[in-house]
Amino acid sequence: MSVDLVLSTILSPIVLFFVLGLGAALLRSQMTVPEAFAKGLAIYLMMAIGLKGGVEMSKTALTSDILLIALAALLLSFLGPFLAYMLLRTTSKMSRIDAAATAGHYGSISIVTFVAATQALELAGVITSGYMVAMAALMEVPAIMSALWLANRGLQKSGEVAGSEKGELFREVFLNASVVVLVGALAIGWITGERGMEKISPFFVIPFQGVLCLFLLDMGLNAGRGLRQGWRQLDLGALSFGVVMPLISAAITTLICWGMGLSVGDAALLITLAASASYIAVPAAMRLALPKAQPSIYLTLSLGVTFPFNLTLGIPLYIMLAQWIGG
Amino acid sequence: MSVDLVLSTILSPIVLFFVLGLGAALLRSQMTVPEAFAKGLAIYLMMAIGLKGGVEMSKTALTSDILLIALAALLLSFLGPFLAYMLLRTTSKMSRIDAAATAGHYGSISIVTFVAATQALELAGVITSGYMVAMAALMEVPAIMSALWLANRGLQKSGEVAGSEKGELFREVFLNASVVVLVGALAIGWITGERGMEKISPFFVIPFQGVLCLFLLDMGLNAGRGLRQGWRQLDLGALSFGVVMPLISAAITTLICWGMGLSVGDAALLITLAASASYIAVPAAMRLALPKAQPSIYLTLSLGVTFPFNLTLGIPLYIMLAQWIGG
Amino acid sequence: MSVDLVLSTILSPIVLFFVLGLGAALLRSQMTVPEAFAKGLAIYLMMAIGLKGGVEMSKTALTSDILLIALAALLLSFLGPFLAYMLLRTTSKMSRIDAAATAGHYGSISIVTFVAATQALELAGVITSGYMVAMAALMEVPAIMSALWLANRGLQKSGEVAGSEKGELFREVFLNASVVVLVGALAIGWITGERGMEKISPFFVIPFQGVLCLFLLDMGLNAGRGLRQGWRQLDLGALSFGVVMPLISAAITTLICWGMGLSVGDAALLITLAASASYIAVPAAMRLALPKAQPSIYLTLSLGVTFPFNLTLGIPLYIMLAQWIGG
Amino acid sequence: MHQKKRLEIIIEKPALKRACRVLEEAGVKGYTVFPAMAGYGSNMRWQRGTDLSASRDMVMIISILDNSAVKTAIDDLENLMGAHIAVLSLADVEVLRPEKF
Amino acid sequence: MHQKKRLEIIIEKPALKRACRVLEEAGVKGYTVFPAMAGYGSNMRWQRGTDLSASRDMVMIISILDNSAVKTAIDDLENLMGAHIAVLSLADVEVLRPEKF
Amino acid sequence: MHQKKRLEIIIEKPALKRACRVLEEAGVKGYTVFPAMAGYGSNMRWQRGTDLSASRDMVMIISILDNSAVKTAIDDLENLMGAHIAVLSLADVEVLRPEKF
Numbered sequence A, B, C: 001m002s003v004d005l006v007l008s009t010i011l012s013p014i015v016l017f018f019v020l021g022l023g024a025a026l027l028r029s030q031m032t033v034p035e036a037f038a039k040g041l042a043i044y045l046m047m048a049i050g051l052k053g054g055v056e057m058s059k060t061a062l063t064s065d066i067l068l069i070a071l072a073a074l075l076l077s078f079l080g081p082f083l084a085y086m087l088l089r090t091t092s093k094m095s096r097i098d099a100a101a102t103a104g105h106y107g108s109i110s111i112v113t114f115v116a117a118t119q120a121l122e123l124a125g126v127i128t129s130g131y132m133v134a135m136a137a138l139m140e141v142p143a144i145m146s147a148l149w150l151a152n153r154g155l156q157k158s159g160e161v162a163g164s165e166k167g168e169l170f171r172e173v174f175l176n177a178s179v180v181v182l183v184g185a186l187a188i189g190w191i192t193g194e195r196g197m198e199k200i201s202p203f204f205v206i207p208f209q210g211v212l213c214l215f216l217l218d219m220g221l222n223a224g225r226g227l228r229q230g231w232r233q234l235d236l237g238a239l240s241f242g243v244v245m246p247l248i249s250a251a252i253t254t255l256i257c258w259g260m261g262l263s264v265g266d267a268a269l270l271i272t273l274a275a276s277a278s279y280i281a282v283p284a285a286m287r288l289a290l291p292k293a294q295p296s297i298y299l300t301l302s303l304g305v306t307f308p309f310n311l312t313l314g315i316p317l318y319i320m321l322a323q324w325i326g327g
Numbered sequence D, E, F: 001m002h003q004k005k006r007l008e009i010i011i012e013k014p015a016l017k018r019a020c021r022v023l024e025e026a027g028v029k030g031y032t033v034f035p036a037m038a039g040y041g042s043n044m045r046w047q048r049g050t051d052l053s054a055s056r057d058m059v060m061i062i063s064i065l066d067n068s069a070v071k072t073a074i075d076d077l078e079n080l081m082g083a084h085i086a087v088l089s090l091a092d093v094e095v096l097r098p099e100k101f
């Protein structure tokens, strides 16, 4: 069964299109999915996820169980960076500031990895809860604060960068596209409920998986190019961190899920979230807050190493972990 | 019932997504829908509207009634700017040329407002005619001519701007994207009729409302940014014009519809068209024809004030007006 | 019946939208479909074609018949340029290098023409095989090599252009977007088969024809602009080549199909492929390999003359040829 | 290398065609146009993609040309700059193949 | 024509707003921003559209201004260039309407 | 401030990679590339987005560099300009941190 799960994940069209893009980029193909088109698809995907989650949430009441999961999610995002930072500082030669920035990425989440896990679970016939989308949204931001604290602690406060403005980081972090669209769509789904969705769901449900294929082709191209251009910046310690860190996060989160008695589907999703790393929201925030950290390091790791690992081997593994504690 | 109508309009997903975008922009979020993607969606929407209208038109003969409505539509677009100009010159401090340019926008129409009204009517179970799309197309252009006449009358003809060419304004006005696509799709829908549409209608009908959500998210972002950047240019007279002018146009058009004995649905659409203001076709024409008029004035008014007003409160009101004269 | 075929082809929505775009461009409308959006649609179309072909192929075994067709396809692409070159050098005043570059375009293929033929056949109720997509992919590249040989033969090898790199042409040719996406999607369709497609086919099948309309509107705009800007570069010999060459290719391929005993549908597609000319992959390769050839010549011919001809009159003719040898 | 001029015109997109015609009529041999994405002037910011009409977009025209062409074009350019939102600047540059300009 | 300066700042996009504020606070009358599509520096290439966060994109700010505005801005610009990835250059240009800058 | 050179190459996109390699091999420390949207040359206009192959698009490479790097690159650049559609110009500029270039 577990081999089945791995195979059915890896041989699913979305993963195959990712591999196609990855391969093309590694072979130095010039092909690209236009940036504007890919960004448009990303907005579509987040709207669809948010709406679906919101409609599901409108059907059930807010229980203390859900609040508990939310608390766990917040803590995972807050504390993840500390673990990641320690690991990086002991196993790689990364500077303090690079390690802090990278750690922030691993505390935060990848929404595409989350979606891929949802698809794999659906394929395996496992039920998941709508409010897990809210958990994903909750986990995006806290890690950024931990990373900033890690980078700046002990330093005497240096002067502001010229032209910086109060609130710019706050806006970048809390009002970036993925937070706005995800939280907004969640709220709209929740407000309008099933009845309101009727008319628009054909657009947001039926083509979803197909759009995901197109998007993952682009992600593959990105990941491949990131790897080609950036791997030289990384030593072996850093590279292996890209695989080890997700596994450690997954292990810890498995324990937490077991403690909270989460359902198999929800546990699998929370584990996936914890094990995934950001490559959209956090990099943008880091350029503002920690401009001295090198983007090629954290982008190569999170998009070039961790994302491909999670998409192919990670997700089936996380599902198995969830089945194991849930069984 | 009327409160119901207002609520069901305001709580529909398309309006909620508009509000989401508006809010994000007012809070100074950096998120954007890529320009190329939004423009692509706009073309899709106009194709879909045109095709649907064309197919409907292919089913019914051209009666003198329809010609009468067309005449009314043309007159509304031609004469609207005169009213708007007088209003602006008496209630605001706008210069003659700014008032003329703004007046042109209010004589012309907003196709997205038209679509939103169609959706609200559909939701309310009111039937509309396919040829109303043709009315929308007819009303786009005449107002521009009135605006130019208003701006230039009495002035001795000034020399041409260097590099200007005979016919460039004509092409800008009659061959702009929305006229080409709307009229073209209308004709194609009319030529191929229901049979030809079979194969392509899944694409143009099923996802329509969903695409509209995505598009209105972008409209909200645009409207919010326009407001934030431009409201300082506007005095109170100008700002209130953005709400008063649609109401006056609506009142006049209600009378006309009552005189012509229009059906409830068609009346609601004609009132909406008259009350709506352009923010795509007319601004582009004005930069060529009246470069001295300030874009921030007319864009802020039509996109930042009138469009949000129509989308939320205007449309239910116009439907009620139509029901009132039709009942 | 044949008049019917011509009419139903020309009056199909996809052709009408092409004509709309063509007309708008010739009338010098400023409207455009955003580049990024059109390129995104192109990727969608190639994914859809590839997947469909791959799934079809997964249902049937690879027979020697198919290998024979593949051989024919390869030879058509390899030898086509020689014929085209001779024709151009005798009937037009084109320089050797321009003739060679143009010849390369006519040996290669146009995937949109291929798709339009598939649609016309579907409309006429004629069955085609999935592996014909593979033939299209096979025919893209060989012609480029013949063109290079034609351009460079007899010349002493000139020094490399500064900055050129081993393998850059190879990558441009074999890893361009259309080859990667088409071959990749074909393989993915073939690997996952019907079962894997279930979830994604709604996106890749249902909207296909509608997307094609949107794409052909853009193609019409491109073709019209190409014609307007480039026709002055072409003498009458060159212009007529744009219509004569497809007809000659079609005639020869008809004979070959007759010799191989191809089914009506597959014959019609192979004839169409042979008669079509590239305007995406080959131009890009030519700028690298033969920078002295003038793009305005080959682009105007293949996109401005041959593509419109094939789309309107060519395809029905090729279908009739196929019916004639198959009947 | 040889002395030429580099003309740079930042102008609102709706007037681009007019500027192009002015240059072409002055006998300029070539120019290239670049899309701007944002800007500031008259105490106001603008940003591409926040205006569906795109009528506030700016573009930049760069032309490497001979001083004589500048002199021919200058009157029409002044007229154009008077009517439309635009900024013009001229600089000295060196080029490789002087006959091209 | 009249002598002015042309300031060109190639800077990472996340810092664009900061650079704009610096210029505005220095009293610069206008500037225009252009999106870059690729680049090379520190032995590494970057390319737009290969990074979903767009945090490595570069943009170019062009401002035609008076030398006095450059002097007012220069300290803050140096501070900004020290913190962010950026390249600044200044050149002499001639303009038509000197009062605009 | 310090004297450097500003090299600007407007070149057809298919040849961009070649130009980049030439600059990198000459030891240039950095450059940035910008997409053009339209242009005119040899009595013909082109416009981006009207050619699906994008093979007629032009791009602009800007590099702030030391005069010595220009001299190293110039032969290869001339060769490249001879083969491909391209326009090159060189200007004097002032920079802040001379060691970067």
Ligand SMILES: Nc1ncnc2c1ncn2[C@@H]1O[C@H](COP(=O)(O)O)[C@@H](O)[C@H]1O
Pocket (backbone or CB within 6 Å): D010, D038, D039, D040, D041, D042, D044, D045, D046, D058, D085, D086, D087, E029, E030, E031, E032, E033, E062, E063, E064, E065, E100, E101
């Ligand atoms: N000094 C300048 N340097 C560069 N661009 C400018 C300058 N002044 C104005 N602009 C551009 O021209 C637009 C209109 O400016 P203005 O004419 O001052 O309203 C601005 O949004 C900028 O994009």
Ligand SMILES: Nc1ncnc2c1ncn2[C@@H]1O[C@H](COP(=O)(O)O)[C@@H](O)[C@H]1O
Pocket (backbone or CB within 6 Å): E010, E038, E039, E040, E041, E042, E044, E045, E046, E058, E085, E086, E087, F029, F030, F031, F032, F033, F062, F063, F064, F065, F100, F101
């Ligand atoms: N000398 C230069 N001229 C133009 N652009 C440069 C130059 N140096 C760096 N850049 C740009 O700045 C980015 C970062 O460069 P660096 O600071 O050297 O890592 C590069 O990718 C280029 O886009």
Ligand SMILES: Nc1ncnc2c1ncn2[C@@H]1O[C@H](COP(=O)(O)O)[C@@H](O)[C@H]1O
Pocket (backbone or CB within 6 Å): D029, D030, D031, D032, D033, D062, D063, D064, D065, D100, D101, F010, F038, F039, F040, F041, F042, F044, F045, F046, F058, F085, F086, F087
């Ligand atoms: N003098 C020039 N200044 C700026 N761009 C030019 C110039 N000449 C040519 N170009 C650009 O190079 C392209 C090809 O020009 P040509 O080599 O003259 O056919 C044009 O379409 C322009 O984009």
Ligand code: NA
Pocket (backbone or CB within 6 Å): A080, A105, A106, A107, A108, A109, A249, A273, A274, A275, A276, A277
């Ligand atoms: Na995580």
Ligand code: NA
Pocket (backbone or CB within 6 Å): B080, B105, B106, B107, B108, B109, B249, B273, B274, B275, B276, B277
């Ligand atoms: Na109106």
Ligand code: NA
Pocket (backbone or CB within 6 Å): C080, C105, C106, C107, C108, C109, C249, C273, C274, C275, C276, C277, C278
């Ligand atoms: Na061919």
